[in-house]
Structures are given as structure tokens and as C-alpha cells.
Amino acid sequence: MTFTTKIAVLLRDDLPTWQRLNVTAFVISGIAGTEPGLLGEDYEDADGTRYLPMLGQPVMIFEGDAALLAQAHTRALDRALACAIFTDELFKTGNDEDNRAAVRAVPRQALSLAGLAVHGPRNAVDKILKGARLHG
Template sequence: MERFDTKIAVILRDDLLAWQRLNVTAFLVSGLGTVVPEVIGEPYEDGDGTVYLPMFRQPVLVFAGSKELVRAAHGRALGRNLPVAVFTSDLFATGNDTDNRAAVKAVTTEQLDLVGVAVYGPKNAVDKVMKGATMHP
């Protein structure tokens, strides 16, 4: 198995419904490849020559934690200047990217009602960001 010097990790609030956890995870990791293109591998191709989209070249680790732990992870990630994606509770009520961005912009960093955070960076830095979180069940 290939070892990576970097890590992609998502932390989700442990009080989310199953559909919310899946949706938030998908949204959080969706922007990573546009900002950090080296995390994306080559396109896939099956035996018949049908080509499929490329995906992350490394695993995405998903963690769970309390609201306070998600907030702490967010602060640690920002403090380490790592690429960070956020999903707030307000985004469950919006229906498009413009409204999503407006909902985040409407509040200060400290006022964000975070339900999930994604982070990418050196393994040891990401491990410190996720300190106290448990692997998602």
C-alpha cells in the first residue's frame, strides 16, 4: 500500500443525521482538487475502454466529534494555515452555491455554526487538527 506524506480529513458533528453526514462530506471535499490539484489521480478506465472521472489519489479519513471538537479542529486548521473547507448548519436551508457563500459570509468566523470541516496538509499537522476526534462509525 502506498504511504502518503499528506492527509485528507473530514470531521463531522456527531449529532448529524446519516443523510446529512454523507451530504456534508461530499460538499466539503469537493473543492479540494481545484485548490490542491496534486491530490487528484489519473482518470479510470474499465476493460472496455470506457473512461471515468479521476478521483483522489489517497484516502479521505472521516472523523466525528462534538460541536466543540469540530470548532476546535477548525481553529487548529486555521492556525496552521492549512486548506480548510467549512459547512455550516445554515447551508442545510440554502439551495445553491450563491446562497451557500452568502450564508457563510453573513457571520464572523467565531459565529460559524460548523457541522463539518475538511482539511488537507502534512500528516502530522492534520493529525494535530483532528486531535480528540474518533473515526466516523
């Protein structure tokens, strides 16, 4: 199945594995939380046990250096494409209120991005992520 939109996560390539996983989970929650049409139906096993819905299309995971992440962030904002971000400061906080305060305390150009997620038309997302490589 071909989708007209793309969901992508871009991670900074120097993060340890646990941080990559943490960042991915957080930024994808932002995409799913603001785009309810992206969620599919509940799952159900053969015994009738219900499970929560998940995104109905693949999530592509990319990586790049800090400069590429900053460039992708700028490209997303220039294209008016909403994005979810995770900054280095969020590794030091323990709740949503402190997370928001940590981001609010830093001007956009000075954000130390660990990762971001975007959803939008395929070609726009591809342009935003130009230069990134698939996470491997």
C-alpha cells in the first residue's frame, strides 16, 4: 500500500541506544496525539482480547548529525509542517510540566535537538529529511 503522507523520526546520530528509543517514543506520541486520523482501529486477538490502536502507516526512522537535525527542524517550520521535538534538556526532567518549561526556556535557534518527528505529504517530508540516512 502506498501512502500519500509520511511519518518520519530523525534522531541525532550520537545518542546512546536507550536515548534513541526514548526520543522515538516521545516524539511519535506527539504525532499520534495531534493527528487522530492516523490511528487505526483497536486490535483484537482470536480470544477476543482487545488491544489499543496503533498508527495505521509505517514510521520511518532516520539519523543524522546535530547540524542536519537543526536544518531539518528549520525546513519543517519553513514548510509550516508541525513537528514534535525532543531536546537534550528533556533527559534531565521527570514530568511533562518540566519538559515544557525546559523547551520554553531556550530560543528556537539554540535548541539542542536530540530528535524530531514530522508527518505530512511524502515529498515535503523527504525534502525536510534531505541528507539523513535510514537508521540502522
